[in-house]
Amino acid sequence: MSALGELATIRNRKGRATRSPAERNDGKAAIFFLAPWFLGLALIVAGPLVASLYLSFTDYDLLSDPVFTGLENYAQMLEDPRLRTSLVVTFTYVFVSVPLQLAAALGLALLLDRGLRGLPIYRSAFYLPSLIGSSVAIALLWRQIFGSGGLINQVLALVGIEGQGWISHPDYALGTLIVLNVWTFGSPMIIFLAGLRQIPEMYYEAASLDGASRVRQFTNVTLPLLTPIIFFNLVLQVINAFQTFTQSYIVSNGTGGPVDSTLFYTLYLYQQGFTALNMGYASAMAWLLLMIIAGMTAVNFFASKYWVFYND
Incomplete structure:
Protein backbone atom coordinates (compact mmCIF):
# COMPACT_ATOMS: atom_id res chain seq x y z
CA MET A 1 0.00 0.00 0.00
CA SER A 2 1.32 3.46 -0.83
CA ALA A 3 1.97 6.12 1.78
CA LEU A 4 -1.01 8.14 0.59
CA GLY A 5 -3.23 5.05 0.89
CA GLU A 6 -2.00 4.35 4.43
CA LEU A 7 -2.58 7.98 5.37
CA ALA A 8 -6.16 7.88 4.01
CA THR A 9 -6.82 4.65 5.91
CA ILE A 10 -5.53 6.14 9.17
CA ARG A 11 -7.67 9.25 8.66
CA ASN A 12 -10.76 7.15 7.97
CA ARG A 13 -10.16 5.10 11.09
CA LYS A 14 -9.63 8.21 13.17
CA GLY A 15 -12.76 9.75 11.67
CA ARG A 16 -14.81 6.72 12.68
CA ALA A 17 -13.20 6.50 16.10
CA THR A 18 -13.57 10.16 16.93
CA ARG A 19 -17.16 10.76 15.85
CA SER A 20 -18.67 13.38 18.05
CA PRO A 21 -21.75 12.65 20.19
CA ALA A 22 -23.74 15.02 17.98
CA GLU A 23 -22.89 12.96 14.88
CA ARG A 24 -23.88 9.74 16.62
CA ASN A 25 -27.15 11.32 17.72
CA ASP A 26 -27.84 12.41 14.16
CA GLY A 27 -27.54 8.80 13.02
CA LYS A 28 -29.91 7.62 15.72
CA ALA A 29 -32.38 10.36 14.86
CA ALA A 30 -32.32 9.32 11.19
CA ILE A 31 -33.06 5.72 12.12
CA PHE A 32 -35.87 6.88 14.40
CA PHE A 33 -37.56 8.95 11.70
CA LEU A 34 -37.11 6.24 9.06
CA ALA A 35 -38.50 3.52 11.33
CA PRO A 36 -42.20 4.18 10.42
CA TRP A 37 -41.35 3.90 6.72
CA PHE A 38 -39.51 0.60 7.22
CA LEU A 39 -42.36 -0.65 9.41
CA GLY A 40 -44.92 0.29 6.75
CA LEU A 41 -42.79 -1.35 4.06
CA ALA A 42 -42.70 -4.58 6.05
CA LEU A 43 -46.36 -4.65 7.13
CA ILE A 44 -48.12 -3.06 4.15
CA VAL A 45 -45.92 -4.10 1.22
CA ALA A 46 -43.53 -6.95 1.96
CA GLY A 47 -45.84 -8.91 4.27
CA PRO A 48 -48.89 -9.01 1.95
CA LEU A 49 -46.58 -9.64 -1.02
CA VAL A 50 -45.12 -12.77 0.55
CA ALA A 51 -48.58 -13.87 1.76
CA SER A 52 -50.10 -13.51 -1.71
CA LEU A 53 -47.25 -15.52 -3.21
CA TYR A 54 -47.96 -18.36 -0.78
CA LEU A 55 -51.73 -18.13 -1.34
CA SER A 56 -51.21 -18.41 -5.10
CA PHE A 57 -50.20 -22.03 -4.49
CA THR A 58 -53.24 -22.82 -2.35
CA ASP A 59 -56.99 -23.33 -2.47
CA TYR A 60 -58.28 -20.54 -0.23
CA ASP A 61 -61.83 -19.23 0.09
CA LEU A 62 -61.30 -16.59 2.83
CA LEU A 63 -63.50 -18.63 5.21
CA SER A 64 -61.33 -21.67 5.88
CA ASP A 65 -57.63 -22.41 6.14
CA PRO A 66 -55.68 -22.43 2.85
CA VAL A 67 -54.87 -25.84 1.41
CA PHE A 68 -51.63 -26.16 -0.54
CA THR A 69 -52.29 -27.28 -4.13
CA GLY A 70 -48.99 -26.55 -5.85
CA LEU A 71 -49.24 -25.19 -9.39
CA GLU A 72 -52.92 -26.01 -9.81
CA ASN A 73 -54.00 -22.34 -9.90
CA TYR A 74 -51.45 -21.50 -12.57
CA ALA A 75 -52.50 -24.53 -14.62
CA GLN A 76 -56.13 -23.44 -14.30
CA MET A 77 -55.27 -20.05 -15.77
CA LEU A 78 -54.16 -21.74 -18.99
CA GLU A 79 -57.66 -23.20 -19.43
CA ASP A 80 -59.71 -20.18 -18.29
CA PRO A 81 -61.50 -18.58 -21.29
CA ARG A 82 -62.63 -15.52 -19.30
CA LEU A 83 -59.05 -14.86 -18.23
CA ARG A 84 -58.00 -14.86 -21.88
CA THR A 85 -60.87 -12.49 -22.66
CA SER A 86 -59.82 -10.16 -19.86
CA LEU A 87 -56.26 -10.13 -21.17
CA VAL A 88 -57.44 -9.23 -24.67
CA VAL A 89 -59.65 -6.43 -23.30
CA THR A 90 -56.87 -5.09 -21.09
CA PHE A 91 -54.16 -5.16 -23.77
CA THR A 92 -56.53 -3.48 -26.24
CA TYR A 93 -57.26 -0.79 -23.68
CA VAL A 94 -53.56 -0.22 -22.95
CA PHE A 95 -52.31 -0.22 -26.55
CA VAL A 96 -55.06 2.12 -27.77
CA SER A 97 -55.68 4.50 -24.88
CA GLY A 107 -50.49 18.45 -28.23
CA LEU A 108 -51.98 20.52 -25.43
CA ALA A 109 -48.55 20.99 -23.84
CA LEU A 110 -47.31 22.45 -27.13
CA LEU A 111 -50.25 24.86 -27.21
CA LEU A 112 -49.75 25.94 -23.61
CA ASP A 113 -46.01 26.36 -24.15
CA ARG A 114 -46.72 29.19 -26.59
CA GLY A 115 -47.19 31.55 -23.65
CA LEU A 116 -50.96 31.93 -23.43
CA ARG A 117 -52.36 34.57 -21.14
CA GLY A 118 -53.77 33.00 -18.02
CA LEU A 119 -51.56 29.92 -18.40
CA PRO A 120 -51.90 28.81 -14.73
CA ILE A 121 -55.70 28.72 -15.12
CA TYR A 122 -55.53 26.58 -18.27
CA ARG A 123 -52.92 24.34 -16.72
CA SER A 124 -55.06 23.75 -13.64
CA ALA A 125 -58.20 23.16 -15.69
CA PHE A 126 -56.50 20.59 -17.93
CA TYR A 127 -54.84 18.88 -14.96
CA LEU A 128 -58.11 18.51 -13.05
CA PRO A 129 -59.33 15.39 -14.94
CA SER A 130 -56.18 13.53 -13.85
CA LEU A 131 -57.06 14.17 -10.23
CA ILE A 132 -60.66 12.95 -10.45
CA GLY A 133 -60.62 10.73 -13.56
CA SER A 134 -60.25 7.48 -11.60
CA SER A 135 -62.84 8.39 -8.96
CA VAL A 136 -66.21 6.72 -8.55
CA ALA A 137 -68.02 10.02 -9.17
CA ILE A 138 -66.46 10.50 -12.60
CA ALA A 139 -67.17 6.89 -13.56
CA LEU A 140 -70.82 7.40 -12.60
CA LEU A 141 -70.90 10.64 -14.58
CA TRP A 142 -69.37 8.85 -17.57
CA ARG A 143 -72.10 6.21 -17.40
CA GLN A 144 -74.71 8.94 -17.50
CA ILE A 145 -73.03 10.77 -20.37
CA PHE A 146 -72.82 7.67 -22.58
CA GLY A 147 -76.12 6.12 -21.50
CA SER A 148 -79.09 5.81 -23.84
CA GLY A 149 -80.50 9.15 -22.72
CA GLY A 150 -77.18 10.75 -21.92
CA LEU A 151 -75.48 13.91 -23.06
CA ILE A 152 -73.85 12.33 -26.12
CA ASN A 153 -77.16 11.15 -27.54
CA GLN A 154 -78.79 14.49 -26.78
CA VAL A 155 -76.08 16.26 -28.80
CA LEU A 156 -76.45 13.76 -31.64
CA ALA A 157 -80.22 14.30 -31.63
CA LEU A 158 -79.65 17.99 -32.36
CA VAL A 159 -78.21 17.05 -35.75
CA GLY A 160 -80.80 14.37 -36.46
CA ILE A 161 -78.75 11.33 -35.44
CA GLU A 162 -80.38 8.71 -33.28
CA GLY A 163 -77.96 7.56 -30.62
CA GLN A 164 -77.83 4.38 -28.60
CA GLY A 165 -76.70 3.10 -25.25
CA TRP A 166 -72.95 3.30 -25.86
CA ILE A 167 -71.96 1.58 -22.63
CA SER A 168 -74.53 -1.19 -23.17
CA HIS A 169 -73.31 -2.08 -26.66
CA PRO A 170 -70.43 -4.60 -26.78
CA ASP A 171 -68.86 -2.88 -29.78
CA TYR A 172 -68.63 0.53 -28.13
CA ALA A 173 -68.48 -0.03 -24.36
CA LEU A 174 -64.70 -0.42 -24.24
CA GLY A 175 -64.34 2.63 -26.47
CA THR A 176 -66.10 4.80 -23.89
CA LEU A 177 -63.55 3.72 -21.27
CA ILE A 178 -60.72 4.44 -23.68
CA VAL A 179 -62.11 7.95 -24.17
CA LEU A 180 -62.27 8.35 -20.40
CA ASN A 181 -58.60 7.41 -20.04
CA VAL A 182 -57.58 9.76 -22.85
CA TRP A 183 -59.52 12.53 -21.10
CA THR A 184 -57.27 12.15 -18.03
CA PHE A 185 -54.27 13.57 -19.90
CA GLY A 186 -53.48 16.24 -17.30
CA SER A 187 -50.62 14.54 -15.48
CA PRO A 188 -48.52 13.67 -18.56
CA MET A 189 -49.38 17.08 -20.02
CA ILE A 190 -47.81 18.86 -17.03
CA ILE A 191 -44.70 16.69 -17.36
CA PHE A 192 -44.50 17.40 -21.10
CA LEU A 193 -44.89 21.11 -20.43
CA ALA A 194 -42.02 21.02 -17.94
CA GLY A 195 -39.89 19.18 -20.50
CA LEU A 196 -40.66 21.70 -23.22
CA ARG A 197 -39.58 24.53 -20.94
CA GLN A 198 -36.17 22.85 -20.55
CA ILE A 199 -35.36 22.82 -24.29
CA PRO A 200 -32.89 25.66 -25.00
CA GLU A 201 -34.27 28.34 -27.28
CA MET A 202 -30.99 28.51 -29.21
CA TYR A 203 -31.83 25.21 -30.94
CA TYR A 204 -35.00 26.72 -32.41
CA GLU A 205 -33.15 29.88 -33.41
CA ALA A 206 -30.51 27.84 -35.21
CA ALA A 207 -33.18 25.78 -36.96
CA SER A 208 -34.99 28.96 -38.06
CA LEU A 209 -31.77 30.38 -39.50
CA ASP A 210 -31.40 27.16 -41.49
CA GLY A 211 -34.89 27.68 -42.91
CA ALA A 212 -36.61 24.89 -41.01
CA SER A 213 -40.39 25.14 -40.82
CA ARG A 214 -42.31 24.66 -37.57
CA VAL A 215 -43.04 21.09 -38.55
CA ARG A 216 -39.34 20.39 -39.17
CA GLN A 217 -38.45 22.09 -35.89
CA PHE A 218 -40.92 19.85 -34.09
CA THR A 219 -39.71 16.63 -35.70
CA ASN A 220 -35.97 17.44 -35.65
CA VAL A 221 -35.62 19.47 -32.45
CA THR A 222 -38.59 19.09 -30.11
CA LEU A 223 -39.28 15.38 -30.43
CA PRO A 224 -35.66 14.15 -30.11
CA LEU A 225 -35.01 16.32 -27.07
CA LEU A 226 -38.36 15.35 -25.56
CA VAL A 251 -69.63 1.52 -15.79
CA SER A 252 -70.44 -2.21 -16.02
CA ASN A 253 -71.91 -2.52 -12.49
CA GLY A 254 -69.10 -4.90 -11.62
CA THR A 255 -69.94 -7.44 -14.33
CA GLY A 256 -67.47 -6.50 -17.06
CA GLY A 257 -70.33 -6.46 -19.55
CA PRO A 258 -71.85 -6.25 -21.96
CA VAL A 259 -70.63 -9.68 -23.08
CA ASP A 260 -67.37 -9.21 -21.15
CA SER A 261 -66.41 -6.31 -23.44
CA THR A 262 -65.18 -4.27 -20.45
CA LEU A 263 -63.86 -7.19 -18.40
CA PHE A 264 -60.51 -5.75 -17.43
CA TYR A 265 -58.00 -8.14 -15.90
CA THR A 266 -58.17 -6.36 -12.54
CA LEU A 267 -61.97 -6.61 -12.53
CA TYR A 268 -61.86 -10.34 -13.23
CA LEU A 269 -59.27 -10.72 -10.47
CA TYR A 270 -61.65 -8.91 -8.11
CA GLN A 271 -64.53 -11.16 -9.15
CA GLN A 272 -62.48 -14.28 -8.46
CA GLY A 273 -61.18 -13.07 -5.11
CA PHE A 274 -64.11 -11.26 -3.54
CA THR A 275 -67.18 -12.50 -5.42
CA ALA A 276 -66.36 -16.17 -6.01
CA LEU A 288 -49.39 -12.99 -13.43
CA LEU A 289 -50.34 -9.31 -13.67
CA LEU A 290 -47.14 -8.38 -11.87
CA MET A 291 -45.11 -10.41 -14.37
CA ILE A 292 -46.97 -8.85 -17.31
CA ILE A 293 -46.32 -5.31 -16.04
CA ALA A 294 -42.68 -6.14 -15.28
CA TYR A 310 -30.22 11.78 -23.92
CA ASN A 311 -28.51 15.08 -24.46
CA ASP A 312 -25.31 14.68 -22.46
Whole structure:
Protein backbone atom coordinates (compact mmCIF):
# COMPACT_ATOMS: atom_id res chain seq x y z
CA MET A 1 0.00 0.00 0.00
CA SER A 2 1.32 3.46 -0.83
CA ALA A 3 1.97 6.12 1.78
CA LEU A 4 -1.01 8.14 0.59
CA GLY A 5 -3.23 5.05 0.89
CA GLU A 6 -2.00 4.35 4.43
CA LEU A 7 -2.58 7.98 5.37
CA ALA A 8 -6.16 7.88 4.01
CA THR A 9 -6.82 4.65 5.91
CA ILE A 10 -5.53 6.14 9.17
CA ARG A 11 -7.67 9.25 8.66
CA ASN A 12 -10.76 7.15 7.97
CA ARG A 13 -10.16 5.10 11.09
CA LYS A 14 -9.63 8.21 13.17
CA GLY A 15 -12.76 9.75 11.67
CA ARG A 16 -14.81 6.72 12.68
CA ALA A 17 -13.20 6.50 16.10
CA THR A 18 -13.57 10.16 16.93
CA ARG A 19 -17.16 10.76 15.85
CA SER A 20 -18.67 13.38 18.05
CA PRO A 21 -21.75 12.65 20.19
CA ALA A 22 -23.74 15.02 17.98
CA GLU A 23 -22.89 12.96 14.88
CA ARG A 24 -23.88 9.74 16.62
CA ASN A 25 -27.15 11.32 17.72
CA ASP A 26 -27.84 12.41 14.16
CA GLY A 27 -27.54 8.80 13.02
CA LYS A 28 -29.91 7.62 15.72
CA ALA A 29 -32.38 10.36 14.86
CA ALA A 30 -32.32 9.32 11.19
CA ILE A 31 -33.06 5.72 12.12
CA PHE A 32 -35.87 6.88 14.40
CA PHE A 33 -37.56 8.95 11.70
CA LEU A 34 -37.11 6.24 9.06
CA ALA A 35 -38.50 3.52 11.33
CA PRO A 36 -42.20 4.18 10.42
CA TRP A 37 -41.35 3.90 6.72
CA PHE A 38 -39.51 0.60 7.22
CA LEU A 39 -42.36 -0.65 9.41
CA GLY A 40 -44.92 0.29 6.75
CA LEU A 41 -42.79 -1.35 4.06
CA ALA A 42 -42.70 -4.58 6.05
CA LEU A 43 -46.36 -4.65 7.13
CA ILE A 44 -48.12 -3.06 4.15
CA VAL A 45 -45.92 -4.10 1.22
CA ALA A 46 -43.53 -6.95 1.96
CA GLY A 47 -45.84 -8.91 4.27
CA PRO A 48 -48.89 -9.01 1.95
CA LEU A 49 -46.58 -9.64 -1.02
CA VAL A 50 -45.12 -12.77 0.55
CA ALA A 51 -48.58 -13.87 1.76
CA SER A 52 -50.10 -13.51 -1.71
CA LEU A 53 -47.25 -15.52 -3.21
CA TYR A 54 -47.96 -18.36 -0.78
CA LEU A 55 -51.73 -18.13 -1.34
CA SER A 56 -51.21 -18.41 -5.10
CA PHE A 57 -50.20 -22.03 -4.49
CA THR A 58 -53.24 -22.82 -2.35
CA ASP A 59 -56.99 -23.33 -2.47
CA TYR A 60 -58.28 -20.54 -0.23
CA ASP A 61 -61.83 -19.23 0.09
CA LEU A 62 -61.30 -16.59 2.83
CA LEU A 63 -63.50 -18.63 5.21
CA SER A 64 -61.33 -21.67 5.88
CA ASP A 65 -57.63 -22.41 6.14
CA PRO A 66 -55.68 -22.43 2.85
CA VAL A 67 -54.87 -25.84 1.41
CA PHE A 68 -51.63 -26.16 -0.54
CA THR A 69 -52.29 -27.28 -4.13
CA GLY A 70 -48.99 -26.55 -5.85
CA LEU A 71 -49.24 -25.19 -9.39
CA GLU A 72 -52.92 -26.01 -9.81
CA ASN A 73 -54.00 -22.34 -9.90
CA TYR A 74 -51.45 -21.50 -12.57
CA ALA A 75 -52.50 -24.53 -14.62
CA GLN A 76 -56.13 -23.44 -14.30
CA MET A 77 -55.27 -20.05 -15.77
CA LEU A 78 -54.16 -21.74 -18.99
CA GLU A 79 -57.66 -23.20 -19.43
CA ASP A 80 -59.71 -20.18 -18.29
CA PRO A 81 -61.50 -18.58 -21.29
CA ARG A 82 -62.63 -15.52 -19.30
CA LEU A 83 -59.05 -14.86 -18.23
CA ARG A 84 -58.00 -14.86 -21.88
CA THR A 85 -60.87 -12.49 -22.66
CA SER A 86 -59.82 -10.16 -19.86
CA LEU A 87 -56.26 -10.13 -21.17
CA VAL A 88 -57.44 -9.23 -24.67
CA VAL A 89 -59.65 -6.43 -23.30
CA THR A 90 -56.87 -5.09 -21.09
CA PHE A 91 -54.16 -5.16 -23.77
CA THR A 92 -56.53 -3.48 -26.24
CA TYR A 93 -57.26 -0.79 -23.68
CA VAL A 94 -53.56 -0.22 -22.95
CA PHE A 95 -52.31 -0.22 -26.55
CA VAL A 96 -55.06 2.12 -27.77
CA SER A 97 -55.68 4.50 -24.88
CA VAL A 98 -52.08 5.18 -23.78
CA PRO A 99 -50.77 6.40 -27.17
CA LEU A 100 -53.90 8.54 -27.67
CA GLN A 101 -53.58 9.96 -24.17
CA LEU A 102 -49.90 10.84 -24.64
CA ALA A 103 -50.62 12.39 -28.05
CA ALA A 104 -53.37 14.56 -26.56
CA ALA A 105 -51.15 15.51 -23.63
CA LEU A 106 -48.25 16.48 -25.89
CA GLY A 107 -50.49 18.45 -28.23
CA LEU A 108 -51.98 20.52 -25.43
CA ALA A 109 -48.55 20.99 -23.84
CA LEU A 110 -47.31 22.45 -27.13
CA LEU A 111 -50.25 24.86 -27.21
CA LEU A 112 -49.75 25.94 -23.61
CA ASP A 113 -46.01 26.36 -24.15
CA ARG A 114 -46.72 29.19 -26.59
CA GLY A 115 -47.19 31.55 -23.65
CA LEU A 116 -50.96 31.93 -23.43
CA ARG A 117 -52.36 34.57 -21.14
CA GLY A 118 -53.77 33.00 -18.02
CA LEU A 119 -51.56 29.92 -18.40
CA PRO A 120 -51.90 28.81 -14.73
CA ILE A 121 -55.70 28.72 -15.12
CA TYR A 122 -55.53 26.58 -18.27
CA ARG A 123 -52.92 24.34 -16.72
CA SER A 124 -55.06 23.75 -13.64
CA ALA A 125 -58.20 23.16 -15.69
CA PHE A 126 -56.50 20.59 -17.93
CA TYR A 127 -54.84 18.88 -14.96
CA LEU A 128 -58.11 18.51 -13.05
CA PRO A 129 -59.33 15.39 -14.94
CA SER A 130 -56.18 13.53 -13.85
CA LEU A 131 -57.06 14.17 -10.23
CA ILE A 132 -60.66 12.95 -10.45
CA GLY A 133 -60.62 10.73 -13.56
CA SER A 134 -60.25 7.48 -11.60
CA SER A 135 -62.84 8.39 -8.96
CA VAL A 136 -66.21 6.72 -8.55
CA ALA A 137 -68.02 10.02 -9.17
CA ILE A 138 -66.46 10.50 -12.60
CA ALA A 139 -67.17 6.89 -13.56
CA LEU A 140 -70.82 7.40 -12.60
CA LEU A 141 -70.90 10.64 -14.58
CA TRP A 142 -69.37 8.85 -17.57
CA ARG A 143 -72.10 6.21 -17.40
CA GLN A 144 -74.71 8.94 -17.50
CA ILE A 145 -73.03 10.77 -20.37
CA PHE A 146 -72.82 7.67 -22.58
CA GLY A 147 -76.12 6.12 -21.50
CA SER A 148 -79.09 5.81 -23.84
CA GLY A 149 -80.50 9.15 -22.72
CA GLY A 150 -77.18 10.75 -21.92
CA LEU A 151 -75.48 13.91 -23.06
CA ILE A 152 -73.85 12.33 -26.12
CA ASN A 153 -77.16 11.15 -27.54
CA GLN A 154 -78.79 14.49 -26.78
CA VAL A 155 -76.08 16.26 -28.80
CA LEU A 156 -76.45 13.76 -31.64
CA ALA A 157 -80.22 14.30 -31.63
CA LEU A 158 -79.65 17.99 -32.36
CA VAL A 159 -78.21 17.05 -35.75
CA GLY A 160 -80.80 14.37 -36.46
CA ILE A 161 -78.75 11.33 -35.44
CA GLU A 162 -80.38 8.71 -33.28
CA GLY A 163 -77.96 7.56 -30.62
CA GLN A 164 -77.83 4.38 -28.60
CA GLY A 165 -76.70 3.10 -25.25
CA TRP A 166 -72.95 3.30 -25.86
CA ILE A 167 -71.96 1.58 -22.63
CA SER A 168 -74.53 -1.19 -23.17
CA HIS A 169 -73.31 -2.08 -26.66
CA PRO A 170 -70.43 -4.60 -26.78
CA ASP A 171 -68.86 -2.88 -29.78
CA TYR A 172 -68.63 0.53 -28.13
CA ALA A 173 -68.48 -0.03 -24.36
CA LEU A 174 -64.70 -0.42 -24.24
CA GLY A 175 -64.34 2.63 -26.47
CA THR A 176 -66.10 4.80 -23.89
CA LEU A 177 -63.55 3.72 -21.27
CA ILE A 178 -60.72 4.44 -23.68
CA VAL A 179 -62.11 7.95 -24.17
CA LEU A 180 -62.27 8.35 -20.40
CA ASN A 181 -58.60 7.41 -20.04
CA VAL A 182 -57.58 9.76 -22.85
CA TRP A 183 -59.52 12.53 -21.10
CA THR A 184 -57.27 12.15 -18.03
CA PHE A 185 -54.27 13.57 -19.90
CA GLY A 186 -53.48 16.24 -17.30
CA SER A 187 -50.62 14.54 -15.48
CA PRO A 188 -48.52 13.67 -18.56
CA MET A 189 -49.38 17.08 -20.02
CA ILE A 190 -47.81 18.86 -17.03
CA ILE A 191 -44.70 16.69 -17.36
CA PHE A 192 -44.50 17.40 -21.10
CA LEU A 193 -44.89 21.11 -20.43
CA ALA A 194 -42.02 21.02 -17.94
CA GLY A 195 -39.89 19.18 -20.50
CA LEU A 196 -40.66 21.70 -23.22
CA ARG A 197 -39.58 24.53 -20.94
CA GLN A 198 -36.17 22.85 -20.55
CA ILE A 199 -35.36 22.82 -24.29
CA PRO A 200 -32.89 25.66 -25.00
CA GLU A 201 -34.27 28.34 -27.28
CA MET A 202 -30.99 28.51 -29.21
CA TYR A 203 -31.83 25.21 -30.94
CA TYR A 204 -35.00 26.72 -32.41
CA GLU A 205 -33.15 29.88 -33.41
CA ALA A 206 -30.51 27.84 -35.21
CA ALA A 207 -33.18 25.78 -36.96
CA SER A 208 -34.99 28.96 -38.06
CA LEU A 209 -31.77 30.38 -39.50
CA ASP A 210 -31.40 27.16 -41.49
CA GLY A 211 -34.89 27.68 -42.91
CA ALA A 212 -36.61 24.89 -41.01
CA SER A 213 -40.39 25.14 -40.82
CA ARG A 214 -42.31 24.66 -37.57
CA VAL A 215 -43.04 21.09 -38.55
CA ARG A 216 -39.34 20.39 -39.17
CA GLN A 217 -38.45 22.09 -35.89
CA PHE A 218 -40.92 19.85 -34.09
CA THR A 219 -39.71 16.63 -35.70
CA ASN A 220 -35.97 17.44 -35.65
CA VAL A 221 -35.62 19.47 -32.45
CA THR A 222 -38.59 19.09 -30.11
CA LEU A 223 -39.28 15.38 -30.43
CA PRO A 224 -35.66 14.15 -30.11
CA LEU A 225 -35.01 16.32 -27.07
CA LEU A 226 -38.36 15.35 -25.56
CA THR A 227 -37.90 11.59 -25.96
CA PRO A 228 -36.75 11.05 -22.33
CA ILE A 229 -39.97 12.73 -21.14
CA ILE A 230 -42.04 10.68 -23.60
CA PHE A 231 -40.38 7.52 -22.32
CA PHE A 232 -41.03 8.47 -18.70
CA ASN A 233 -44.70 9.19 -19.38
CA LEU A 234 -45.04 6.01 -21.46
CA VAL A 235 -43.75 3.76 -18.68
CA LEU A 236 -45.95 5.39 -16.04
CA GLN A 237 -49.12 5.40 -18.11
CA VAL A 238 -48.69 1.79 -19.28
CA ILE A 239 -48.34 0.65 -15.67
CA ASN A 240 -51.37 2.70 -14.61
CA ALA A 241 -53.47 1.44 -17.54
CA PHE A 242 -52.83 -2.20 -16.67
CA GLN A 243 -54.11 -1.50 -13.15
CA THR A 244 -57.33 0.24 -14.23
CA PHE A 245 -60.28 -1.02 -12.20
CA THR A 246 -62.73 1.63 -10.98
CA GLN A 247 -63.97 2.79 -14.38
CA SER A 248 -64.82 -0.70 -15.59
CA TYR A 249 -66.38 -1.71 -12.28
CA ILE A 250 -68.70 1.30 -12.11
CA VAL A 251 -69.63 1.52 -15.79
CA SER A 252 -70.44 -2.21 -16.02
CA ASN A 253 -71.91 -2.52 -12.49
CA GLY A 254 -69.10 -4.90 -11.62
CA THR A 255 -69.94 -7.44 -14.33
CA GLY A 256 -67.47 -6.50 -17.06
CA GLY A 257 -70.33 -6.46 -19.55
CA PRO A 258 -71.85 -6.25 -21.96
CA VAL A 259 -70.63 -9.68 -23.08
CA ASP A 260 -67.37 -9.21 -21.15
CA SER A 261 -66.41 -6.31 -23.44
CA THR A 262 -65.18 -4.27 -20.45
CA LEU A 263 -63.86 -7.19 -18.40
CA PHE A 264 -60.51 -5.75 -17.43
CA TYR A 265 -58.00 -8.14 -15.90
CA THR A 266 -58.17 -6.36 -12.54
CA LEU A 267 -61.97 -6.61 -12.53
CA TYR A 268 -61.86 -10.34 -13.23
CA LEU A 269 -59.27 -10.72 -10.47
CA TYR A 270 -61.65 -8.91 -8.11
CA GLN A 271 -64.53 -11.16 -9.15
CA GLN A 272 -62.48 -14.28 -8.46
CA GLY A 273 -61.18 -13.07 -5.11
CA PHE A 274 -64.11 -11.26 -3.54
CA THR A 275 -67.18 -12.50 -5.42
CA ALA A 276 -66.36 -16.17 -6.01
CA LEU A 277 -64.16 -16.24 -2.86
CA ASN A 278 -61.46 -17.98 -4.85
CA MET A 279 -58.61 -16.05 -3.27
CA GLY A 280 -55.92 -18.58 -4.12
CA TYR A 281 -56.71 -18.28 -7.83
CA ALA A 282 -56.96 -14.47 -7.52
CA SER A 283 -53.51 -14.38 -5.90
CA ALA A 284 -52.08 -16.36 -8.81
CA MET A 285 -53.74 -13.91 -11.19
CA ALA A 286 -52.19 -11.01 -9.28
CA TRP A 287 -48.72 -12.48 -9.73
CA LEU A 288 -49.39 -12.99 -13.43
CA LEU A 289 -50.34 -9.31 -13.67
CA LEU A 290 -47.14 -8.38 -11.87
CA MET A 291 -45.11 -10.41 -14.37
CA ILE A 292 -46.97 -8.85 -17.31
CA ILE A 293 -46.32 -5.31 -16.04
CA ALA A 294 -42.68 -6.14 -15.28
CA GLY A 295 -42.30 -7.65 -18.74
CA MET A 296 -43.85 -4.65 -20.47
CA THR A 297 -41.63 -2.30 -18.46
CA ALA A 298 -38.55 -4.33 -19.35
CA VAL A 299 -39.50 -4.21 -23.04
CA ASN A 300 -39.93 -0.43 -22.84
CA PHE A 301 -36.52 -0.01 -21.21
CA PHE A 302 -34.88 -2.33 -23.76
CA ALA A 303 -36.48 -0.53 -26.71
CA SER A 304 -35.70 2.91 -25.28
CA LYS A 305 -32.02 2.69 -26.30
CA TYR A 306 -33.14 2.73 -29.93
CA TRP A 307 -35.30 5.85 -29.81
CA VAL A 308 -34.66 7.82 -26.59
CA PHE A 309 -32.11 10.59 -27.00
CA TYR A 310 -30.22 11.78 -23.92
CA ASN A 311 -28.51 15.08 -24.46
CA ASP A 312 -25.31 14.68 -22.46
